[in-house]
């Protein structure tokens with residue numbers, strides 16, 4: 399890989415060991431994937447934040463890094479941690495877990511990373527522009543940024559996103575290049591499906607789960623999804639579920655996503671897939687692992703927008719929940735929900751708005767929850783393995799209605 403003189407100096411350790419390690423990681427990645435050079439990035443989004451997922455090894459690694467007084471060079475934001483950083487006691491998180499989680503957050507803060515702890519950074523000020531190169535790690539955010547916004551990022555891991563944030567660059571390969579951004583699958587929704595859908599927001603999770611399984615790491619192009627008039631929240635659910643079930647990092651959708659409005663994004667050779675009512679029914683059957691009462695309802699995977707919280711608050715007005723409810727979102731969105739009075743309504747019904755974390759990366763299995771109801775396709779994929787929980791997957795109106 400071609401390196402500038404300055405990049406070579408960093409690689410030779412002239413600016414210290416941490417920068418050398420970061421450059422070494424980026425160059426190794428570039429060599430593996432055949433990148434010709436490094437390119438500057440505008441922002442980074444770093445995963446590997448929850449103590450539940452990175453453990454003591456991750457904590458020690460981050461503390462070692464942060465001791466050297468190294469700072470990130472670009473606007474860098476953080477994925478959800480393992481707990482709400484303020485009300486963790488109220489949630490039943492242990493002192494030991496909390497202490498270690500707070501040390502992780504402190505290490506990132508020392509490096510200059512914005513500690514907003516959200517998987518929807520594009521709703522909270524880390525909003526790339528069309529065509530901008532970025533280095534993001536959270537798979538659902540990668541899918542949203544590449545597809546809905548038209549920015550360019552690979553699916554980074556926590557360490558490579560952090561290395562890119564510190565160096566301010568990423569290797570030029572994969573989804574940074576035009577030729578890898580073309581669709582190799584065209585997805586058409588059957589006309590009967592379009593006419594007869596009886597699901598609301600959870601439909602996008604079910605569809606994403608199915609398409610992810612079909613295209614596996616490929617790039618799908620949705621020919622007629624626009625006929626359902628999905629909003630940005632629907633598109634974030636769709637991308638998150640495809641990322642979870644099939645490693646999808648980029649999709650295009652006629653009349654909905656940006657890139658296909660300005661250029662041809664379809665490969666000469668594509669596989670055409672038609673999706674019908676039975677296929678979607680099968681997705682629901684696969685994602686639902688149990689037919690019982692939930693002991694926890696979790697909404698907000700990816701983290702809720704204000705509009706999603708508003709919808710929940712309207713549903714819960716003057717009602718009492720029989721089951722615990724977590725509505726997960728960022729600190730930013732919660733602040734506005736507080737002001738709008740949504741937090742109060744949800745609290746009065748027995749639910750909680752929880753920030754900085756989510757149902758997958760927090761240790762809900764240690765809090766005694768065994769059956770989780772959610773409207774998220776991505777959470778439904780991960781809950782059984784990450785939290786050992788059974789899943790009820792449906793629309794919010796059905797989950798809360800029950």
Ligand code: F3S
Nearest residue numbers: 517538699700756758
């Ligand atoms: Fe976000 Fe957690 Fe889902 S990080 S995308 S809410 S698994």
